[in-house]
Amino acid sequence: MAHLITLHTAGKGEEIVFNLDTMVSAERSYDYTAIQTRWGFQNVRETLEEIMEKSRQSSLDNMPENK
Numbered sequence: 001m002a003h004l005i006t007l008h009t010a011g012k013g014e015e016i017v018f019n020l021d022t023m024v025s026a027e028r029s030y031d032y033t034a035i036q037t038r039w040g041f042q043n044v045r046e047t048l049e050e051i052m053e054k055s056r057q058s059s060l061d062n063m064p065e066n067k
Contacts (some may be wrong), residue, residue: 005054010043018042020055 003020010032022037032043033051046054 003055003058005051005058007042007044007046007051007054010045013045016042016044018044020058026051 004017005020007016007018008014009016018035022039024036024038026033026035026048028048029043032045033048035042035044035051044051
């Protein structure tokens with residue numbers, strides 16, 4: 001199952017759906033975060049902290065309910 005979050009591109013601020021399973025590394029620059037993936041890179045506006053929080057929320061939202 002893919003772990004998807006929404007992020008915003010650093011250049012135009014367009015909303016993108018990002019698959020965290022493809023992430024290799026992330027590094028914060030002055031005004032954007034550079035995310036290295038298996039196939040290339042993507043610069044986004046969100047900070048490392050914001051990306052981590054979104055990843056936690058994404059994981060919690062997709063957990064099955066206890067029965």
